[in-house]
Amino acid sequence: MTELNNVGQKLLDKLNSRNAVIAVVGLGYVGLPLAVEKAKAGYKVIGFDVQQERVDMVNNGVNYIGDIVNEELTEMVNSGKLSATIDYSKISEVDAVAICVPTPLDQYMQPDTSYVESSSREIAKYLHEGMLVVLESTTYPGTTEEIVKPFLEESGLKCGEDFFIAYSPERVDPGNKLYNTKNTPKVVGGITDNCTIIASAMYRNVLEGEVHEVSSPAVAEMEKIYENTFRHINIALANEMAVLCNRMGIDVWEVINAAATKPYGFMPFYPGPGLGGHCIPIDPFYLTWKAREFNYHTRLIELAGEINNAMPEYVVERMMKILNEDKKSLNGSNVLILGVAYKKDIDDVRESPVLEILKELDKAGANWKTVDPYVTEFRHCSVKAKTYQLTDDLLAEADIVLITTDHSDFVYSDIAQKAKVIFDTRNAMKNALEDIKGRYYKL
Numbered sequence: 001m002t003e004l005n006n007v008g009q010k011l012l013d014k015l016n017s018r019n020a021v022i023a024v025v026g027l028g029y030v031g032l033p034l035a036v037e038k039a040k041a042g043y044k045v046i047g048f049d050v051q052q053e054r055v056d057m058v059n060n061g062v063n064y065i066g067d068i069v070n071e072e073l074t075e076m077v078n079s080g081k082l083s084a085t086i087d088y089s090k091i092s093e094v095d096a097v098a099i100c101v102p103t104p105l106d107q108y109m110q111p112d113t114s115y116v117e118s119s120s121r122e123i124a125k126y127l128h129e130g131m132l133v134v135l136e137s138t139t140y141p142g143t144t145e146e147i148v149k150p151f152l153e154e155s156g157l158k159c160g161e162d163f164f165i166a167y168s169p170e171r172v173d174p175g176n177k178l179y180n181t182k183n184t185p186k187v188v189g190g191i192t193d194n195c196t197i198i199a200s201a202m203y204r205n206v207l208e209g210e211v212h213e214v215s216s217p218a219v220a221e222m223e224k225i226y227e228n229t230f231r232h233i234n235i236a237l238a239n240e241m242a243v244l245c246n247r248m249g250i251d252v253w254e255v256i257n258a259a260a261t262k263p264y265g266f267m268p269f270y271p272g273p274g275l276g277g278h279c280i281p282i283d284p285f286y287l288t289w290k291a292r293e294f295n296y297h298t299r300l301i302e303l304a305g306e307i308n309n310a311m312p313e314y315v316v317e318r319m320m321k322i323l324n325e326d327k328k329s330l331n332g333s334n335v336l337i338l339g340v341a342y343k344k345d346i347d348d349v350r351e352s353p354v355l356e357i358l359k360e361l362d363k364a365g366a367n368w369k370t371v372d373p374y375v376t377e378f379r380h381c382s383v384k385a386k387t388y389q390l391t392d393d394l395l396a397e398a399d400i401v402l403i404t405t406d407h408s409d410f411v412y413s414d415i416a417q418k419a420k421v422i423f424d425t426r427n428a429m430k431n432a433l434e435d436i437k438g439r440y441y442k443l
Contacts, residue, residue, distance in 0.1 A: 004194055004197065004198075005194070007129055007130050008130075008164065008194045010130055011132060012198055015095070015198070015202050015205060016201060016205065020094075020202075021043070021095050022043045022044070022045050022046075022095065022096045023045070023046050023094040023096065024038070024047045024100060025049075025097060025099045025101060025119050026048070026099065026100040026102070026115075026119070027047045027049040027051075027084060027100075028065075028102070029065060029278070029348070030136060030137075030172050031047065031098070031100035031101075032047065032058070032065050033067055033172065033181040034098060034100060034136070034170075034181055035082060036076055037206050037207065038206050039076040039079075040072065040076065040081075041205055041206040043081070043206075044081055045082045045083075046083055046093070046094060047082065047085070048084070048085060048086070048088060049086065051086075055085060058077065058083070058084035066174060066175065066348075088122040088125070088126065091123055091127075092126040095130065095131060096131065096132040096133075096134070096202055097131065097133045097134070098136055099116065099134065099136060099137060099148075100136045101119050102115050103137045103138055103282075103286070104278075109285050109289070110289050111140055111285075111286050111290075113139065115137070116139065116143065116147055117151070120148045120151035120152060123151075123152065124152050124155050127157060127163060128157075128163075129157060129162050130162075130163065132165075132166070132195075132202065133148065133164070133166075134165070134168050134188075134202075135148055135168075135217075136168055136169060138170065138224050138279060138282075138283050140286040140289065140290040141219075141221040141222040141287075141290060142218055143217075144166075144167040144217035144218075144221065145191060145217055149165055149191060159191055159192070160191060160192035164192075164198050165191045166189060166195045166217065166220075167190075167220045167221055168186055168187060168188045168189070168199060168220060169220055169221070169223065170224075171184045171227075174343070174346045174348050175345050182206075182207055182208050182209070185210040185212060186203045186211045187212050187214060187223055188211055188213055189213070189214040189215065189216050189219050189221075190217070196213050196214075200213055222287075228279045228283040229284040229287060229301055231269070231280050232280050232283075232284045232301070232304050232305070232308065233301065233304040234269040235269050235308060236303070236305075236307040236308050238252075238256065238270055239307055240307050241256075241271065242271035243314065246318075252442075252443070253430070256269075256270060270426075272311070272425055272426060273312060273315045273354070273404050273425040273443070274308060274309070274311040274315075274353025274356060275308045275351065276341075276343065276348075276349075276350065276352040276353050276354075277348065278350045284304070287301065288302055311353060312356035312357045313360055315353075315357055315402070316330070316360040316361060318423065318441070318443075319335070319402065319423055320364070322421060323399060323400060323421075326399075330364045330365070330366050331365035332367065333367065334366075334367050334399045335367065335368040335400055336368075336369055336397075337354060337357070337358075337369070337371070338371050338372075338390070338401060338402065338403045338404065338405065338407075338415070339354065339372055340354050340370050340372040340375045340387060340404075341372060342405070343405065344426075345374070346374060354370070355378075355380060357402075357404065358380055359381065369388050369394065370385065371394070372407070373409040374407065390410070392418055395415065395418040398420065398421075399421065400420075400421045400422075401420075401423070402425070403423070403424045403425060404426070405426065406426035410428070412428060412431065412435075416429060416432040416433075416435035416437065416440075417436075417437050418437070419437075419438055421438050421440075422438065422439070422440045423441045424441065425442075425443040426443075427442060
């Protein structure tokens with residue numbers, strides 16, 4: 001272990017004594033839970049966001065993220081431990097900054113690092129000696145050293161001596177009842193050993209999960225991409241198996257459940273109508289883009305992307321065939337879609353496969369309505385679309401009911417008894433099969 005210089009030791013002492021002021025830039029699904037946990041750990045925390053609405057909600061103790069306990073947010077705000085602002089000049093008052101901004105893909109499926117760049121540029125204006133900056137946004141290997149470090153060193157301060165930079169990928173799984181921000185293990189990689197030591201100390205003071213140190217930001221960045229690519233590829237395999245099993249007249253869900261009885265060498269992944277969320281549909285393409293710089297073509301990752309991206313269209317094609325059995329066309333048929341969120345029991349519609357399914361239904365001329373107990377409205381083709389409450393009338397008027405999200409709030413036994421035709425892409429009806437009165441199809 002290297003010995004910290006005076007600047008680093010002073011910062012480490014402030015972190016360990018909880019006298020440090022910590023900033024969180026970006027108050028979304030990653031940033032706000034992290035800000036709350038840091039405040040609960042005893043730090044004074046200032047949250048930064050470009051959206052005034054979010055800032056006002058935080059300062060009023062109003063929660064807008066499902067994984068946060070409302071009372072904890074209110075308590076931290078009322079105690080003065082947590083506040084929010086759009087004024088980046090207040091960065092000059094903090095000792096540590098966590099960057100938790102979006103890293104989307106552009107229209108050409110290439111990384112859009114503009115949010116990271118703009119955040120780094122703003123922080124650089126107010127960077128001072130003895131500050132720690134940690135990037136948490138998921139991104140390609142090299143971002144921390146190629147983008148964040150140069151912006152910050154434009155201040156004239158030197159990384160590793162005057163201030164410290166690390167990368168620590170967020171690990172947020174919305175709706176997970178077992179693992180959350182506080183108890184999920186954390187990976188930390190600093191640009192220098194001193195950067196790693198200081199960043200790790202901050203996280204150990206905040207989190208219950210293990211803090212695992214790696215040798216560089218690039219390792220930590222690649223680790224995060226690898227996590228999501230692993231899931232991306234295995235979901236693609238499950239989806240391809242679903243398509244094949246349907247043609248062969250085999251129940252893919254029964255196949256997967258049988259395979260899962262093996263206590264070693266197998267981890268179950270399940271098919272669905274397509275990928276959703278901010279991570280799995282996007283992160284692997286950060287790696288495919290970066291790989292081209294090294295004259296390498298990530299064939300397996302890109303093929304998995306093709307399979308997963310084709311699922312919404314496949315779902316609609318299956319619906320056409322199902323309706324044809326009643327001598328009906330999808331054009332003009334009433335389609336009732338149960339679930340808009342990309343996974344069960346959350347309100348997150350980012351990259352939801354339902355959005356692509358709706359586009360395909362529009363092309364086919366179908367009449368559709370959506371039901372989601374967690375989502376009241378969402379954006380579809382640049383306009384707001386509303387969801388409905390599930391009623392007997394909605395079920396009765398539907399020519400086909402499409403289950404795209406297996407929310408626990410749905411009463412599947414009622415759906416089974418009242419729907420004429422059900423197409424279940426999530427195996428949500430598995431415990432209500434005996435109640436089904438109409439025709440039933442699985443992915």
